[in-house]
Every structure is written in structure tokens, then in C-alpha cells.
Amino acid sequence: MTEESRQDNQRNPAQDRYASVTKHILFYADARFKQLTLFVAITAALVVILFSKSMRVDHCTKIVLMLVGEGITILFWRLEKSSVHWWKRFVGVAAELDKYMKPKCYYIDPPPIAAGASVALQFFFVGAALFWFYLLIHECCCGDLTVTF
Numbered sequence: 001m002t003e004e005s006r007q008d009n010q011r012n013p014a015q016d017r018y019a020s021v022t023k024h025i026l027f028y029a030d031a032r033f034k035q036l037t038l039f040v041a042i043t044a045a046l047v048v049i050l051f052s053k054s055m056r057v058d059h060c061t062k063i064v065l066m067l068v069g070e071g072i073t074i075l076f077w078r079l080e081k082s083s084v085h086w087w088k089r090f091v092g093v094a095a096e097l098d099k100y101m102k103p104k105c106y107y108i109d110p111p112p113i114a115a116g117a118s119v120a121l122q123f124f125f126v127g128a129a130l131f132w133f134y135l136l137i138h139e140c141c142c143g144d145l146t147v148t149f
Helices: 004-007 011-050 061-100 117-142
Strands: none
Touching: 004 011, 011 061, 011 117
16 A cells, blocks of 8 residues: 555545635635626626717617616626625635644634725725716716717
8 A cells, every 4th residue: 555545545534625615715716806807897898888989879778788787786796795705604614624634724814904805896886886877867867978988
């Protein structure tokens, strides 16, 4: 029997679970940034369509695009909150499993500052939702938006 096979037989079950939990932590951390990138790209595309000189859209189409922008904002805001929830959940599981690990693998950082990335993203999504709401109200009440690219 080789040294590697002996180590595999003596492997702590917590190590296997810890490896799985770590993959989930990395997945949700990575998903947050991919979701944010996709949100910014979709929002930018909608803004360009709405304000482009070369693409004149009628009043009804603008309202629909603004509603789509508001819906996309709410959807991605919800995805962000869900990703953060699951990420924190798996971080808690990893910290709990670390009690049974030798040597200790998981280091718990001190509590983050109040204005961390998650809080900043909440403000970002609130700002985006307000932006779409303002455009929608302006279009419905005042008519044509004059800002062009």
C-alpha cells in the first residue's frame, strides 16, 4: 500500500465536506461578480438604445425599455442578495467544519467595516432603480428626453 492510499484511507470526513463547501464559497463569490458584470452590460445597452441619436425609438418603446431596465435592476438586486446569503451560509459551515480539521484551514477575518462591498452594491442597485424610475416618470410626464450620445 502506498503512502498516498494510506492518507486517503485516513482522511477525515470533515476534509471532504470542507472541500465541497470551499467550492460552493468560491462559486457564490465568483457568481456575484459575473452577475454584476452582466447587469452593467445590459443596463448600458438599454441606456444606449434609449439615448442614441442613430436609434430613434418611439414613446411607447421607451416606456417599455425603461420598465425592462427597472425589472432587470430588481432581478439582479435579488440575485445579489441571494448570492450573498448563500455565500455567508457556506462560510459559516466552513468555520464550523474547521473545528474538526487538523491543521486548521479556515481563518475567520475580523468583522468587515460597515460600508463593505455588499453594502456598496446595495446602494448601487438602489441608485440604478431610482435612475430607471426617474426616467420613466420623466418620459410619462414631460415627454421626450433630450440627452443623446
